[in-house]
Amino acid sequence: MTNTLKAPNNQAETPPPSASPLLTFYRSSIGKKLITGFTGLALVTFVLVHMAGNLLLFVGRDAYNAYALLVSNFHVVYYAFELALAAIVLLHAWVGIEIFWRRRQARPEGYSAYQSAGGASYQTLSSRTMIITGLALAVFLVIHLRTFRFGTYYPTELGGDTVRDLARLVIEKFNEWPYVVGYTVILGLLASHLRHGFWSALQSIGLLNREIRPLAYGTSAVVGVGIAAGFLLLPWAIYLGWVG
Numbered sequence: 571m572t573n574t575l576k577a578p579n580n581q582a583e584t585p586p587p588s589a590s591p592l593l594t595f596y597r598s599s600i601g602k603k604l605i606t607g608f609t610g611l612a613l614v615t616f617v618l619v620h621m622a623g624n625l626l627l628f629v630g631r632d633a634y635n636a637y638a639l640l641v642s643n644f645h646v647v648y649y650a651f652e653l654a655l656a657a658i659v660l661l662h663a664w665v666g667i668e669i670f671w672r673r674r675q676a677r678p679e680g681y682s683a684y685q686s687a688g689g690a691s692y693q694t695l696s697s698r699t700m701i702i703t704g705l706a707l708a709v710f711l712v713i714h715l716r717t718f719r720f721g722t723y724y725p726t727e728l729g730g731d732t733v734r735d736l737a738r739l740v741i742e743k744f745n746e747w748p749y750v751v752g753y754t755v756i757l758g759l760l761a762s763h764l765r766h767g768f769w770s771a772l773q774s775i776g777l778l779n780r781e782i783r784p785l786a787y788g789t790s791a792v793v794g795v796g797i798a799a800g801f802l803l804l805p806w807a808i809y810l811g812w813v814g
Contacts, residue, residue: 604774604775605661605662605665606662606669606771606774607770607771607772607773607775608771608775609658609662609665610662610768610771611768611772611775612658613662614764614793614797617760617797618797621797621800621801623637624800624801625800625803627737627740627741628807631726631735631737632728634740635726635728635733635736636729639734659711666700666704667701670701694766696763696765696766697766699762700763700767703760703762707760717743718739724736724738740808741813741814744804744808745808747809750805750806750809753805754806757798757801757802760794760797760798760801761794761795761797761798764793764797765790765791765794766790769786773786
């Protein structure tokens with residue numbers, strides 16, 4: 571039997587292309603926690619500002635419409651902010667679904683600890699239903715934008731100019747009991763989502779330690795219920811005839 575000698579391969583093998591640092595960060599578990607944490611806190615901030623804007627309708631229709639006009643008058647900045655906000659929502663939702671799916675595959679017998687960093691004692695119905703409440707809020711967001719952002723344009727006079735009477739549309743919708751009841755249910759789901767999500771976001775970005783974690787855990791309940799209650803003040807005041 572003759573041995574065949576092969577000439578050495580002098581060509582250097584091309585190493586496989588490495589992933590970019592940004593992609594590597596995104597794929598890592600730490601990266602995903604940081605993304606959900608920062609995007610979650612950004613969304614909480616927006617929700618608080620949005621809630622404050624809604625409460626201006628208690629001052630009067632003109633105050634509410636003036637606020638809406640002021641925001642829309644930023645033009646390019648306004649549209650850029652909308653795009654950035656949409657990107658944050660989509661990124662937060664996508665990474666959240668990825669985390670859920672990976673943990674579901676790791677524990678096919680049951681999923682009970684979505685993004686929990688606090689141990690078994692911090693497991694609640696809110697933490698176990700984050701994916702459900704998150705998806706429900708995403709569906710509501712589409713309906714909400716279709717109803718108000720792209721809804722009926724009622725003209726009105728404000729300071730000698732013709733502007734959109736957004737106050738009329740809001741009052742019109744919240745005089746319909748199915749919309750008020752549905753809105754109440756959704757705000758309950760938002761409270762539940764924030765109940766776990768707020769403190770978990772702080773934990774994910776490294777702002778909590780063992781000593782202050784219980785305080786943050788309790789504060790998240792106050793934040794969730796407080797935001798939900800703040801949003802519910804207006805629709806029920808309208809439906810009960812206190813605002814009109």
